[in-house]
Amino acid sequence: MVDLTALLTDLAAESEQLDALVAALPPQAWDRPTPAPGWTVAHQIAHLAWTDHVAHLAATDAPAFFATVTTAPDPSRLVDDGAASFLAPPAELLARWRDGRSALAAALSATPSGEKLPWYGTRMSPASMVTARLMETWAHGEDVADALGVQRAPTARLRHVAHLGFRTLGHGFATHGRAVPTAPVRVELIAPASARSELAGPATGSEDGPGSDIWAFGPADAADRVTGPALDFCLLVTQRRHRADLALIATGPVADEWLDVAQAFAGPPGAKRDTAGSGVTA
Structure with missing residues (x-):
């Protein structure tokens, strides 16, 4: 039996670790480029905030979730456009991300056992959704850490x-x-x-x-x-x-x-990263 509460605790800890890395940054550091082409530190956090938002829709309003694809001007740019739509001054963006991940945790905790939530190209249990959010938070946290020249110690998460x-x-x-x-x-x-x-x-x-x-x-x-x-x-x-x-x-x-x-995230094949350390979005 999957312990959803324990998974949510680990997701919160992963998010808080990244939050601590960016919260004290001066505004200009949010504009620093990351290994993802065209994405700054702010884009990385905006992406996480946007993905938490659409995951919350998947858990609470399936028609609105599906509309994120059906009304997208260019579905192939859904991820990039989603991140761009959540960009804001650092303090506002940070608050948006914090509020969104809290709302998502509450929604997933309230999801009935056995229910499958819609997602891009698949359906996911609440536990799988939490694990996927943890994976993305860690991975995009790596991009932020690379941009800032920070070495993060790996955890049991x-x-x-x-x-x-x-x-x-x-x-x-x-x-x-x-x-x-x-x-x-x-x-x-x-x-x-x-x-x-x-x-x-x-x-x-x-x-x-x-x-x-x-x-x-x-x-x-x-x-x-x-x-x-x-x-x-x-x-x-x-x-x-x-x-x-x-x-x-x-x-x-x-x-x-x-x-x-190998690709642990949903969607089309990622751009991957070459041996020089450039180029990936997920």
Whole structure:
């Protein structure tokens, strides 16, 4: 059974960590470019605020959620236009993001058990929605940290991102126009040392316990395998680093191809990031 309250607690903590990173920035720092082409620090926070807003619509007003696509002038620019529409002076933008994520948490907490919420190209349980929001908050937080030259210590919350990265294996293949493999893949990740005793319980679907040195997903006897640091895996599936810059090892053809198309976020194929560290939006 998924503990939605615990997931929401982790999402709040992830949001608060990023909030603390930007809250004290001088106004000019919000205009600093991030690795996402054309996106400043302000765009990154505006994107999170906009996505929380549409997720709140998905949980409370499905017709209004669907209208975000049907009334969009250019659906291919939905994400960029959404972020741009939420841009505001830093204090106003920060307040908008804080209010929106609080409203979303309340709405998801009130969603009846078993209900699936509409989303772009799929439907999601409240728990999956929370996990996706945590993944996005962490990933866009990485973009902000890169722009500010800040090194963030990985936390046990990365386990949720890793689990989502594993669960979206088929999505990565499909969104890149490739046949979804039927062969299982085993993922064994080295947990960050700073994260091994933080998480109160195992992430849904993982086979290891809290505080373990290894976060494992998939059948233990699978021929195809991915191994390496959990942080590197999370950076790959969120397309924040190029595969060549990460210490991940793929064994078997399915695992090897997966690392080229892995994508934990919804929507069309991301632009990915080259080895110079440029170019990705999600």
